[in-house]
Amino acid sequence: MAELPIIVVGAGQAGLQVAESLRRGGYDGSLALIGNEKILPYQRPPLSKQYLSEGMLEDRLLFRSSEYYEKKDIELVLGQHVSALDTSARSLIVDGKTRPYGKLALATGASARPLSVSGSEHEGVCYLRSVDDAKYIRGRLSADPQRVVAIGGGFIGLEVAGSARELGHSVTVIEAQERLMARVVSPLVSEYFRKVYRSRGVDIVLNVAVNRIERSTDGSLIVVLADTRTIPADLVVVGIGSSPHTELAETAGLHCDNGIVVDEFAQTSDPYVVAAGDCTMHKNSRLGIFHRLESVQNAVDQAKIAAMTLLGNQKPYDQVPWFWSDQLGAKLQMAGRSDGFNRTVMRGSMEDGEFSIFYFDDDVLIGVDSVNRPTDHVVSRKLLAAGANVPDQIIVDLEQNLKTLL
Amino acid sequence: MPKVIYIDVDGERHETEVSNGSSVMEGAIANGVEGILAICGGSCACSTCHGYIDDAWIDRVGPPNEIEESTLELALDRRTGSRLTCQIPMRDELDGLVVHVADNDG
Numbered sequence: 001m002a003e004l005p006i007i008v009v010g011a012g013q014a015g016l017q018v019a020e021s022l023r024r025g026g027y028d029g030s031l032a033l034i035g036n037e038k039i040l041p042y043q044r045p046p047l048s049k050q051y052l053s054e055g056m057l058e059d060r061l062l063f064r065s066s067e068y069y070e071k072k073d074i075e076l077v078l079g080q081h082v083s084a085l086d087t088s089a090r091s092l093i094v095d096g097k098t099r100p101y102g103k104l105a106l107a108t109g110a111s112a113r114p115l116s117v118s119g120s121e122h123e124g125v126c127y128l129r130s131v132d133d134a135k136y137i138r139g140r141l142s143a144d145p146q147r148v149v150a151i152g153g154g155f156i157g158l159e160v161a162g163s164a165r166e167l168g169h170s171v172t173v174i175e176a177q178e179r180l181m182a183r184v185v186s187p188l189v190s191e192y193f194r195k196v197y198r199s200r201g202v203d204i205v206l207n208v209a210v211n212r213i214e215r216s217t218d219g220s221l222i223v224v225l226a227d228t229r230t231i232p233a234d235l236v237v238v239g240i241g242s243s244p245h246t247e248l249a250e251t252a253g254l255h256c257d258n259g260i261v262v263d264e265f266a267q268t269s270d271p272y273v274v275a276a277g278d279c280t281m282h283k284n285s286r287l288g289i290f291h292r293l294e295s296v297q298n299a300v301d302q303a304k305i306a307a308m309t310l311l312g313n314q315k316p317y318d319q320v321p322w323f324w325s326d327q328l329g330a331k332l333q334m335a336g337r338s339d340g341f342n343r344t345v346m347r348g349s350m351e352d353g354e355f356s357i358f359y360f361d362d363d364v365l366i367g368v369d370s371v372n373r374p375t376d377h378v379v380s381r382k383l384l385a386a387g388a389n390v391p392d393q394i395i396v397d398l399e400q401n402l403k404t405l406l
Numbered sequence: 407m408p409k410v411i412y413i414d415v416d417g418e419r420h421e422t423e424v425s426n427g428s429s430v431m432e433g434a435i436a437n438g439v440e441g442i443l444a445i446c447g448g449s450c451a452c453s454t455c456h457g458y459i460d461d462a463w464i465d466r467v468g469p470p471n472e473i474e475e476s477t478l479e480l481a482l483d484r485r486t487g488s489r490l491t492c493q494i495p496m497r498d499e500l501d502g503l504v505v506h507v508a509d510n511d512g
Contacts, residue, residue: 013445021511024440024511043447045446045447045449046447060432062435062436063435064435064436064438065435065436065437065438067437067438068437068438071438072438296445296446297445300443300445304511324446324449324451326449333451374450374451374473374476374477375475375476375479377476378476378477378479378480379476379479381480382479382480403479
């Protein structure tokens, strides 16, 4: 009898990487990649960036051509829904049919957290997660100048705001917290970007929640804030975080806690099931913490670990997290962590729009945020990985090459 | 359309047409050339589309710009002819370009 297949559920960045790494690692058995969207696996980062602002073609979003999957003998099962997982029988229900597996990888991703206020269901209130979402927004932004309101001042809200502004629309960003990107960057960086947006004519409204969304008599929308202010809008894009897709795992009895819980080997609480990417609450052995991380870096690096575990070649996940965001011409690149610091050291200057902020916990470098200083970012990732000692006087002196510290 | 010859990380040769304006990385992705990962999607942020321009072509392709130069620091095994293929737009004068794919999966 043929060996049972490895099945990967979720055909996003992490799912595809698991499949590729399995083949790369020498697995030549049966392999299926199941996704609920009909389109071939594609990249999400450009959806809020080049896809919106530069009219990028859909073909260019695709990771691989269909021939690639044939060549690699990866069975693509697209546009189908996995409704149940039975870990004792080791089988899935896919579009109503039972599919047995030998081993399983869950890369089910996350979805946009829905806005729950009254009026959230109005036409013109949307989210950005999939290519269909992006297509809708791009269609709306191709019309005459629109009034665009982004609810949420995180990466999605800001990138959409920046793209819409570059296309000539009038844009307002509403953030419930007291600063932009509060969950992921330090207050210094938040304030820098607030000024960048303001100087480019984007209204930034901080520290106030949305109370409701109304439809006016002419069909346009009115966003009503908790302090009774009203903001008229033609299009409202909501970016207020994401929720991991854990339903399948949870119903099957896998341990979940704001994500599918996995150890540093991407192993779930079931020995035949691994998980990777946005859907996991995972352990990073370098940082010594469990966390959920929605990023390309995590999707790719954790997927590689998951594939190795499936191949019986365990290696702990200890990558330095990194991320990037392109906003109104400013290239923001983050490495390590920007929370838990007790002092910062600046390289370059905010006035020039080219700077890096080095975050320290006493003398230990824990993270670096760079704006338009890609070299700093790149070297920082290496410094963080090496646990290098990074003296203040070298950081502040632009004549000094950080590479000498490696 | 100009042609690119990719020698992938397993030594396999792929000869394929890449339209003008598309990057050498995009040509590799579309044709399933092993080893070109491009996990940042061509934003010059990750170095996983690293390749070595064949000696005969280095001058015609030209050197990396400053941003690419810094990102190349992340590449594992940098040599003469190292480039990030996402930063090389295809053009007629590069017809026949030979690129050796680096090991980007290490």
